[in-house]
Amino acid sequence: MPLITVDEATQKHFDYIIVGGGTSGLALATRLSENLKTSVLVVEAGQGHFHDPKVDIPSNFGSVLNDPKYVWDFTTTEQPNLNGRVLPMPRGKGLGGSSNINWLVWCKPPTADIDAIEKLGNPGWIGGSMVDAYPGLTFNPEYRVAEGSIQISFPPQSYTVDKVVRDAILQIPNVEVIGDPTGGDISGTWMCSANVDPRNRERITAASGYLLPHMKRENLSVLTECSACRILLSDPQHAGGDLTASAVEFIYHEQRHVVHGSSVVLCAGPVKSPQILELSGVGNPRILSDIGVDVKIDLPGVGENLQEHTFLTTTFELRPDAPVECFDLFVDPDHRKLAEETYASGAGYRMGITSQTFIHLSIANPAESGDIILRAEQEVEALKKSGSPPAGLCEQYDIQLDNLKNPSLPDQQVMILYGSYPVPCPEKRLITLFGGQHHPFSRGSIHAMTQDPLRHARIDPNHISTNIDLELSIQDVKLMRKIAATEPLKSAILQEITPGLPACVSDKDLREWAKAEICAMCHTIGTCSMLPREKNGVVDPYLKVYGSSNLYIADLLIIPLHFAAHAQTVAYVIGEKAADILTSKGQE
Numbered sequence: 001m002p003l004i005t006v007d008e009a010t011q012k013h014f015d016y017i018i019v020g021g022g023t024s025g026l027a028l029a030t031r032l033s034e035n036l037k038t039s040v041l042v043v044e045a046g047q048g049h050f051h052d053p054k055v056d057i058p059s060n061f062g063s064v065l066n067d068p069k070y071v072w073d074f075t076t077t078e079q080p081n082l083n084g085r086v087l088p089m090p091r092g093k094g095l096g097g098s099s100n101i102n103w104l105v106w107c108k109p110p111t112a113d114i115d116a117i118e119k120l121g122n123p124g125w126i127g128g129s130m131v132d133a134y135p136g137l138t139f140n141p142e143y144r145v146a147e148g149s150i151q152i153s154f155p156p157q158s159y160t161v162d163k164v165v166r167d168a169i170l171q172i173p174n175v176e177v178i179g180d181p182t183g184g185d186i187s188g189t190w191m192c193s194a195n196v197d198p199r200n201r202e203r204i205t206a207a208s209g210y211l212l213p214h215m216k217r218e219n220l221s222v223l224t225e226c227s228a229c230r231i232l233l234s235d236p237q238h239a240g241g242d243l244t245a246s247a248v249e250f251i252y253h254e255q256r257h258v259v260h261g262s263s264v265v266l267c268a269g270p271v272k273s274p275q276i277l278e279l280s281g282v283g284n285p286r287i288l289s290d291i292g293v294d295v296k297i298d299l300p301g302v303g304e305n306l307q308e309h310t311f312l313t314t315t316f317e318l319r320p321d322a323p324v325e326c327f328d329l330f331v332d333p334d335h336r337k338l339a340e341e342t343y344a345s346g347a348g349y350r351m352g353i354t355s356q357t358f359i360h361l362s363i364a365n366p367a368e369s370g371d372i373i374l375r376a377e378q379e380v381e382a383l384k385k386s387g388s389p390p391a392g393l394c395e396q397y398d399i400q401l402d403n404l405k406n407p408s409l410p411d412q413q414v415m416i417l418y419g420s421y422p423v424p425c426p427e428k429r430l431i432t433l434f435g436g437q438h439h440p441f442s443r444g445s446i447h448a449m450t451q452d453p454l455r456h457a458r459i460d461p462n463h464i465s466t467n468i469d470l471e472l473s474i475q476d477v478k479l480m481r482k483i484a485a486t487e488p489l490k491s492a493i494l495q496e497i498t499p500g501l502p503a504c505v506s507d508k509d510l511r512e513w514a515k516a517e518i519c520a521m522c523h524t525i526g527t528c529s530m531l532p533r534e535k536n537g538v539v540d541p542y543l544k545v546y547g548s549s550n551l552y553i554a555d556l557l558i559i560p561l562h563f564a565a566h567a568q569t570v571a572y573v574i575g576e577k578a579a580d581i582l583t584s585k586g587q588e
């Protein structure tokens with residue numbers, strides 16, 4: 001049983017201390033501890049959540065989002081370009097992290113997006129093979145069951161309305177059905193695969209997929225309810241070269257403790273990881289000085305380059321005779337009972353999001369795409385001339401502009417939710433279309449505000465701080481409206497509820513509505529980017545923090561440029577790849 005006490009942990013010395021037992025952290029811990037001579041400690045702030053129906057039953061997704069037992073209650077700063085709104089930023093807390101609370105959508109990013117990571121100075125992060133290199137993360141039509149991996153399956157039933165929406169989408173020229181969205185090509189419309197175990201229809205998380213099958217490994221230790229505060233680094237005055245991480249300080253039941261290790265890997269997610277680095281003296285000297293922390297490693301990229309997927313929703317009321325089984329019915333006790341009985345019988349129950357469409361702007365809106373791309377180029381050119389973009393950002397923008405012109409790389413996503421969002425409305429028959437943006441030009445930041453590790457950092461995603469991001473967002477609304485106005489969906493719809501016709505028609509109306517409605521998808525990346533140091537990088541392609549000899553970062557926040565896919569697959573791949581990197585390093 002890897003769960004150990006604080007007293008046991010503080011008396012030992014570990015080969016690796018992994019801070020954060022979430023999606024990447026548990027994949028990494030499990031892989032590293034395959035070598036029984038390697039001792040691994042995971043330090044996780046939350047609880048275990050083993051065999052918890054709130055996590056395991058897929059259709060419970062969304063139900064714990066306000067429960068601090070499962071979720072960090074992060075919020076953003078007031079967002080000036082979204083009418084000063086403060087947005088919630090939930091993240092999973094406890095073993096499994098965000099894999100416990102996510103919406104179970106499983107897909108693989110397009111190859112071009114992953115290639116862009118390599119182009120930015122990261123040899124070895126090769127696109128096409130990135131996910132395929134890890135068979136435990138690849139969909140297998142025969143549902144091969146491999147110990148210690150994530151099982152992926154398609155939902156047991158699709159919704160009747162799925163076909164209606166899909167048939168409408170397929171009327172758009174050049175949109176095709178994709179049979180296997182895990183194959184690396186997600187440009188088209190597809191039935192959504194999910195991290196649901198086909199044997200028992202339970203959600204597979206980083207905890208149940210990676211950790212639980214290895215609970216007897218004696219070299220794998222896990223501390224829960226221990227919140228890491230900082231990493232203890234050698235003194236720069238005496239180090240002479242790269243600094244050495246020797247220990248992690250954490251809080252358990254209001255007391256501070258220290259655990260020692262030969263290497264430390266940060267996997268505490270995009271919000272907490274930069275905060276822990278700053279409290280350890282790693283970051284921008286100006287920011288560290290503001291909070292009274294001595295500089296150990298001068299790394300201005302810490303907490304910067306934040307990128308996030310944003311989305312807008314449009315809701316439509318269906319005709320009384322239209323086919324729809326909606327989530328809102330879950331508030332009806334009889335429907336809920338029937339759903340639970342169906343689930344308990346082993347027949348499964350609809351797990352959540354079933355249909356997805358990813359398409360390029362030129363397919364969604366051929367009439368306007370050329371002009372929009374031109375305006376994007378002009379905006380980037382003006383930014384370059386202003387001299388204000390931080391080091392390395394223009395290179396990212398150039399890749400983004402190239403990608404915006406690549407019709408095989410999707411920028412827009414439409415996802416269907418059967419019901420009203422975010423508040424249920426069971427008395428009406430509603431469907432909500434989600435329109436998502438995948439390649440934002442806006443960049444934000446996350447920084448510690450005080451030396452108190454338990455006080456949340458200042459989270460400023462700086463959403464929609466470029467005109468092009470607002471423009472692309474309203475293109476999502478136009479696409480969703482186009483789908484709704486196409487047969488056979490058109491005949492099923494009684495009226496548009498949001499944005500609402502005829503009040504919101506012009507681009508000007510849509511921009512104002514978007515500012516009041518845009519939300520974030522919880523796919524934050526970039527806050528400790530894997531980039532060359534002079535381009536605001538924090539880690540090198542071997543995941544090592546610049547200026548350190550044994551401090552690593554291995555979760556989503558190392559990804560320097562956003563990709564068109566939901567994020568969990570990449571988080572798992574980072575954990576797996578980090579294990580490969582650290583293991584081969586050990587063999588050198």
Ligand SMILES: Cc1cc2nc3c(=O)[nH]c(=O)nc-3n(C[C@H](O)[C@H](O)[C@H](O)COP(=O)(O)OP(=O)(O)OC[C@H]3O[C@@H](n4cnc5c(N)ncnc54)[C@H](O)[C@@H]3O)c2cc1C
Pocket residue numbers: 019020021022023024025043044045046090091092093094095096097098099101102103104105106107226227228229267268269270272273276521522523524555556557565566567568569571
């Ligand atoms: C509501 C929601 C819905 C989502 N839906 C989808 C989806 O449908 N499909 C998809 O692909 N992706 C989805 N995602 C995104 C995806 O789940 C995450 O991007 C991914 O799981 C993040 O993995 P991670 O390892 O970077 O972080 P996490 O899994 O969040 O792990 C970070 C871990 O670190 C721990 N931690 C934090 N601070 C400390 C500290 N100081 N000390 C110790 N431990 C600490 C946390 O408690 C957590 O366990 C969703 C995310 C959310 C939040």
